[in-house]
Amino acid sequence: MKHALIIGATSDIGIHIAESLAKRGFLLSLTGRNKQKLNEIKTKLKSKYSISIETYELDVTNFSSHSKFYQSLKDKPSIVFFVAGYYEDQKKAREDQTELLKTIHTNYTGALSLLNIISLDMEEKGVGTIVAISSVAGIRGRQMNYIYGSAKAGLTTYLSGLRSLLFAKGVHISTIQLGPVYTKMSEGHNLIPWLTLQPEVAAELIVKAGLEKKDLVYLRWPWRFIMEIIRIIPEWIFKRLPPF
Ligand SMILES: NC(=O)c1ccc[n+]([C@@H]2O[C@H](COP(=O)([O-])OP(=O)(O)OC[C@H]3O[C@@H](n4cnc5c(N)ncnc54)[C@H](OP(=O)(O)O)[C@@H]3O)[C@@H](O)[C@H]2O)c1
Numbered sequence: 456m457k458h459a460l461i462i463g464a465t466s467d468i469g470i471h472i473a474e475s476l477a478k479r480g481f482l483l484s485l486t487g488r489n490k491q492k493l494n495e496i497k498t499k500l501k502s503k504y505s506i507s508i509e510t511y512e513l514d515v516t517n518f519s520s521h522s523k524f525y526q527s528l529k530d531k532p533s534i535v536f537f538v539a540g541y542y543e544d545q546k547k548a549r550e551d552q553t554e555l556l557k558t559i560h561t562n563y564t565g566a567l568s569l570l571n572i573i574s575l576d577m578e579e580k581g582v583g584t585i586v587a588i589s590s591v592a593g594i595r596g597r598q599m600n601y602i603y604g605s606a607k608a609g610l611t612t613y614l615s616g617l618r619s620l621l622f623a624k625g626v627h628i629s630t631i632q633l634g635p636v637y638t639k640m641s642e643g644h645n646l647i648p649w650l651t652l653q654p655e656v657a658a659e660l661i662v663k664a665g666l667e668k669k670d671l672v673y674l675r676w677p678w679r680f681i682m683e684i685i686r687i688i689p690e691w692i693f694k695r696l697p698p699f
Pocket of ligand 1: 516590
């Protein structure tokens with residue numbers, strides 16, 4: 456039986472990932488912090504697709520709950536989508552330690568704590584796929600978003616090592632180097648329309664990448680090119696550029 460776990464299923468992208476998987480007949484386990492929102496998503500999907508859906512409350516930053524959560528899953532998933540993430544205005548994250556730690560713990564340490572537990576189980580079984588959403592922000596620290604970016608950079612590095620470690624063990628890791636998507640997280644940002652995806656389009660591409668066992672994916676090809684240019688700018692020039 457095909458079983459997908461979505462961590463962060465109440466996110467704008469996560470909701471569409473859930474629908475894309477439901478369409479394909481996956482049994483779903485959905486996690487989030489908001490029980491009511493999870494139930495609404497479940498009810499909506501159940502009205503359209505005859506699949507089994509379980510919901511679980513899970514806070515990614517509550518490390519001590521992670522093992523218990525995974526053990527509590529009725530069935531263990533064959534594919535996991537790690538979608539949860541947190542972005543706060545850089546100035547706030549810099550000046551308020553609570554925001555700083557929330558950014559690091561949601562995008563990096565919390566993600567690693569959960570993915571470590573899940574990947575150990577998959578390794579033991581010799582099968583499974585993990586798809587995690589990282590960000591182009593992790594490719595180079597820019598003054599506008601380097602705290603969030605550094606957490607995503609750490610996530611990308613972790614996923615790269617895990618992919619190599621588990622390749623021979625039958626477990627696959629897909630890293631999504633996501634560029635801008637129209638969601639709650641990017642609200643109010645100055646987004647360039649032709650470089651920005653709608654969440655349902657991003658979700659469909661993310662699901663496809665995971666099912667096709669892609670390694671490192673840019674959903675919009677120009678981002679690979681743009682970030683390569685940004686990456687190779689010498690540091691003595693980079694530090695003099697205006698904020699972007
Ligand atoms: N949108 C973009 O432009 C963009 C670009 C690059 C990467 N990304 C990444 O894409 C992913 C999805 O984000 P989105 O754009 O769909 O934004 P979103 O709608 O704001 O989703 C963020 C999700 O993360 C969840 N979350 C935050 N803190 C959490 C915690 N401590 N425990 C559990 N869940 C937590 C939120 O849960 P609640 O519903 O409970 O608040 C929400 O469901 C994130 O990893 C983000 O970093 C987004």
